[in-house]
Amino acid sequence: MMMQQEKLAIDEKTLLQIIDRISIQLDYFESKMQQNINVLILVGNTGSGKSTIFNFLCGAKFKYVVTEDDEYLDLAEKSDLYSEMNSGMKSVTKEPKYYYNEAFNHLLIDFPGFHDTNGEIDQLIIQMIFYKFITKSNVKIxxxxxxxxxxFLERGQGLQQFINSVFKEGNIEISKLALILNSYQQNQSDKKLILLVQKQLQDLQDDKYDKHEWISVIRKIQSEEQLNKVFSDENREKLWLELITVNEIQFQPQVLPYSDKISTYITEKSNQILTQICQQMDFNLTLKQKDLNDEQFILLQSLINSIQHILSSTPEYIEDWFNKFINVSLELSQTFHFENDITENSSNFLKIFNFFSFFSEFICGYTAFEKHCIQVQQKCTYFLENLQKRIELQRAFEERNREQQSRIKVENQLTNEQQIRIQKEQMYTQEYENRIKYEQQLKMEQQLRTILEQDKKGMEKQYQEYCEKSLEIQSNLQKMIQSEKIEKQQVEQDLKKQLQELQNKLNEMEQRRKEWLEHRANRPHHGHHGPGPHGPGPHHPWFKK
Structure with missing residues (x-):
């Protein structure tokens, strides 16, 4: 759900370049301030000779150049340490130049002119760097x-205009600044000139301020001889000793010139990003809320609570609120993989927004931004409250479904357990019946073994009797052989016949025993204990002789 970006009043790339240029200056300045160094800033309009005086204080050597068209001062030796000099009214200093005087522990800064013609962007950079410097520490000017x-009347008005335009409500007295009167060419002495200027300044301000104490004079150079005299090492030392006695002052800026484009950018871009965040948040969360698992739901609740807390709070600085709102919105999008371009649209804006927030009281776009934030608070609060209610209803519905499914699952589990218990009981019953049947079978087998043992003993006894009788018959036959040879054959035949009958009986008994065993094996088991009316009792044909 991407929104088409509106065309802004200023190029975002240009603003980022401004920030980079200013940041380089601030980084250097802050690194020096950590060394407990005093700061002396040279300011002045284009053509005032400010860069020449800066180079003089840095120890530069000059030469007096005479041409057919002009006469002017120039550096005897070029160096990156020095500010570029121009004899005309065109500014050549676009960014501050620095020089550290170790002997006096002072950082000298050559500032570009505040009313130069370098363009609005360069003027904005100059003003911002100056404001940053004078608000971050006490400085000398x-x-x-x-x-x-x-x-001094006309020049005094220009100085007063500088103070009124740069400092809030003119809260800096002229007497608090060091004045360097450059290019003085009259015969009057420096001392008398300073007294005259002091009186003129008091008259200019209607005796409102105290007498100006820090005034230095640099004579106009009109020859090589004057050059060596005015820009001597002695005069350089003297000027340094005068400047280091100036009191440090804490300033409060009044306005930030050329800031209207920044104001337009802040107003339009913030409204665009805030509107986009609200729309994307509404769309994505409404789309995603039904697919959240428990862990994601808890995380979403936490992020929503964070956003609601931010929306309901009234921070001391609105930019802090905006940063927190953006960060939580980004965290929300990244956590749930929302398709959005918040990061792309907001990263550069946050850098610009936070950087210029230092000057928010001078940029009316921040006031309009506060109104946008209030509207966003109302929209997002309403949306998040509705989303919270929808989520709670959805989670309550899902909870009821889970409870119902859990109850059904428990009931099914109880039913399954009951079925398993019934199956186990049936299995135990079957095992018990099988054990009873097995014991009955063992008992019947034992009874059958007992009967067989008894039958075997009876048969052995009968066999023994038959054997004894056979022996008796044989004995009688022997006796009868002696007495009756005639009857021998008859007796032998009788004996063989008897033996045959005996053998048939034995065969018959053996046959009956097999039949009984087969009968026993084929007979169904009815749980009857011992031989009964249908068992192998003494009246069974097997027992018949």
């Missing part, structure tokens, strides 16, 4: 002013 005549 030396204002360089071209002063060729005794009359």
């Amino acid at each position: 030396a204002y360089v002013i071209t002063h060729p005549q005794n009359n």
